[in-house]
Amino acid sequence: MIGPIYVMWLRQIKRYTRSKSRMIGSFAQPILFLLAFGFGFGPIYQKAGGGDYIQFLAPGIIAMSTLFTAMFTGIEVIWDRRFGFLKETLVAPVPRIQIMIGRTLGGATVAFAHGILVAIIAMFVGFKITNPMNIPLALLFLFLIALLFTALGTAVASKLEDMQAFPLIMNFLIMPIFFLSGALFPLNGLPKAIEIFTKINPLTYGVNGLRATLTGGVQTGLMMNLGVMIVVTIVIGLIGSYMFSKIEI
Amino acid sequence: MPRKNLNKELAIKVENLSKKFGDFTAVDNISFQVKQGEMFAFLGPNGAGKTTTIKMLTTLLNQTKGLMRVYGHDPQTDKNLVRNNFGIVFQDQSLDDELTAYENMEFHAVLYHVEKEERKKRIESLLKFVSLWDRKNDLVKTFSGGMRRRLEIARGLIHRPKILFLDEPTIGLDPQTRIHMWEYIKKLNKEENMTVFFTTHYMEEAEKYADRLAIIDSGKIITQGFVNEIIKSTKTNSLEEAFLKLTGKSIRDESAKSIDRMRMGRKV
Numbered sequence: 391m392i393g394p395i396y397v398m399w400l401r402q403i404k405r406y407t408r409s410k411s412r413m414i415g416s417f418a419q420p421i422l423f424l425l426a427f428g429f430g431f432g433p434i435y436q437k438a439g440g441g442d443y444i445q446f447l448a449p450g451i452i453a454m455s456t457l458f459t460a461m462f463t464g465i466e467v468i469w470d471r472r473f474g475f476l477k478e479t480l481v482a483p484v485p486r487i488q489i490m491i492g493r494t495l496g497g498a499t500v501a502f503a504h505g506i507l508v509a510i511i512a513m514f515v516g517f518k519i520t521n522p523m524n525i526p527l528a529l530l531f532l533f534l535i536a537l538l539f540t541a542l543g544t545a546v547a548s549k550l551e552d553m554q555a556f557p558l559i560m561n562f563l564i565m566p567i568f569f570l571s572g573a574l575f576p577l578n579g580l581p582k583a584i585e586i587f588t589k590i591n592p593l594t595y596g597v598n599g600l601r602a603t604l605t606g607g608v609q610t611g612l613m614m615n616l617g618v619m620i621v622v623t624i625v626i627g628l629i630g631s632y633m634f635s636k637i638e639i
Numbered sequence: 640m641p642r643k644n645l646n647k648e649l650a651i652k653v654e655n656l657s658k659k660f661g662d663f664t665a666v667d668n669i670s671f672q673v674k675q676g677e678m679f680a681f682l683g684p685n686g687a688g689k690t691t692t693i694k695m696l697t698t699l700l701n702q703t704k705g706l707m708r709v710y711g712h713d714p715q716t717d718k719n720l721v722r723n724n725f726g727i728v729f730q731d732q733s734l735d736d737e738l739t740a741y742e743n744m745e746f747h748a749v750l751y752h753v754e755k756e757e758r759k760k761r762i763e764s765l766l767k768f769v770s771l772w773d774r775k776n777d778l779v780k781t782f783s784g785g786m787r788r789r790l791e792i793a794r795g796l797i798h799r800p801k802i803l804f805l806d807e808p809t810i811g812l813d814p815q816t817r818i819h820m821w822e823y824i825k826k827l828n829k830e831e832n833m834t835v836f837f838t839t840h841y842m843e844e845a846e847k848y849a850d851r852l853a854i855i856d857s858g859k860i861i862t863q864g865f866v867n868e869i870i871k872s873t874k875t876n877s878l879e880e881a882f883l884k885l886t887g888k889s890i891r892d893e894s895a896k897s898i899d900r901m902r903m904g905r906k907v
Binding site: 393394396397400401404405408409473474475477478479480481482483484485638639 | 694697698699700701719722723725727729731732733734735736737738742745746747749750751752778
């Protein structure tokens with residue numbers, strides 16, 4: 391059982407580390423966001439009494455890059471379908487749940503590592519981790535974000551046959567999840583409809599958890615954030631496994 | 640051709656099998672049986688329903704109606720039991736471009752539970768067999784069409800399933816490689832009593848290597864039986880002539896592709 395899960399995991403890692411352009415591209419974006427938003431909104435945020443904007447923004451950007459990488463690796467199922475490799479894994483004498491677990495863990499590992507590297511980059515821009523004791527908990531939040539959204543990407547991709555739907559996923563799923571998670575701005579005093587979306591958006595809880603553990607902000611509700619992330623990850627994981635097991639080619 | 644002493648056990652049983660995509664009937668009420676240890680050719684013009692049938696037998700597609708059994712298991716409900724029994728070389732590409740030739744072989748061997756020592760031995764001998772051993776550490780995306788095809792075949796032969804599906808395995812290969820490959824498959828069939836279910840457009844391959852065959856056209860099986868029986872019953876001299884007599888001379892659309900397009904259109 392370990393063998394198939396391991397090779398599917400390894401495959402995701404190898405594919406990622408071999409694609410240099412993809413790696414460079416995926417680091418350019420968080421750096422751009424950190425610099426443009428960090429320095430652009432920093433003065434206004436400070437004037438409004440929010441404090442150091444980089445401290446607020448960095449956990450959001452770490453969550454963002456993990457979200458994007460996770461979703462993209464999950465959505466790779468569509469590429470595998472197009473280029474035929476999916477068939478090869480789907481006819482193997484291995485329960486599809488194992489294929490799904492291997493792929494998802496592989497994608498999540500890539501996204502998780504990506505988030506850590508972005509955190510290190512953020513430190514060069516002035517981000518400070520205030521309480522190093524909390525780092526293990528922060529890593530747990532980061533891994534849950536990686537896992538949840540890889541599974542979500544896989545679930546969505548299991549229903550799609552080609553990349554034409556990609557802009558839809560980008561604009562109706564990934565971007566709203568990112569923008570309305572509190573990654574960029576505090577979620578206070580929002581209109582009711584948007585507030586509801588931020589409440590059902592699982593990334594909100596991930597961002598809250600990361601921010602609380604890394605910058606020692608509001609600690610209340612930390613366990614609630616963790617609980618929500620764990621439950622949603624399990625649910626999405628189960629849905630993803632089911633959808634993946636039902637793929638027809 | 641001498642008839643082999645075939646085991647009574649059935650490798651494949653198909654009864655009144657149909658598959659529809661929307662209004663299009665790709666496979667129309669077909670029935671056939673393949674015995675354990677047999678080399679069975681499934682022939683037909685483009686878009687006749689060969690690949691769709693193989694997809695249903697190999698658990699990739701659910702049938703619209705009808706009964707299928709692969710070694711007594713139902714591909715629609717007992718997918719894992721069926722998957723334990725077969726290997727397949729697909730008609731179209733199914734390699735991972737971003738992995739090396741060796742990694743493609745190795746990952747496949749792990750997925751098919753081939754033990755480590757055995758794995759190394761078989762990968763080496765098969766990669767040498769298809770003359771790709773020198774290129775084992777190159778990414779598949781640098782390979783030509785023929786090299787990919789050879790790698791696909793080598794990969795399909797790493798494990799020793801009870802039944803091997805080959806969907807136009809020799810497409811795009813030169814005659815040397817084709818003969819080489821068929822002799823190897825024939826050997827596996829004889830020595831390991833492996834059942835082989837294959838499709839091909841090269842009639843001489845079917846004539847030479849198949850024990851029995853079925854010809855499918857527009858989703859329906861129009862004839863099946865022993866090769867020489869079919870040649871005799873059509874009063875022709877070769878399988879190619881018999882095939883053309885039975886299926887006509889008009890050129891078919893690649894409707895398999897338009898079905899794909901149709902299916903894509905339906906699902907988002």
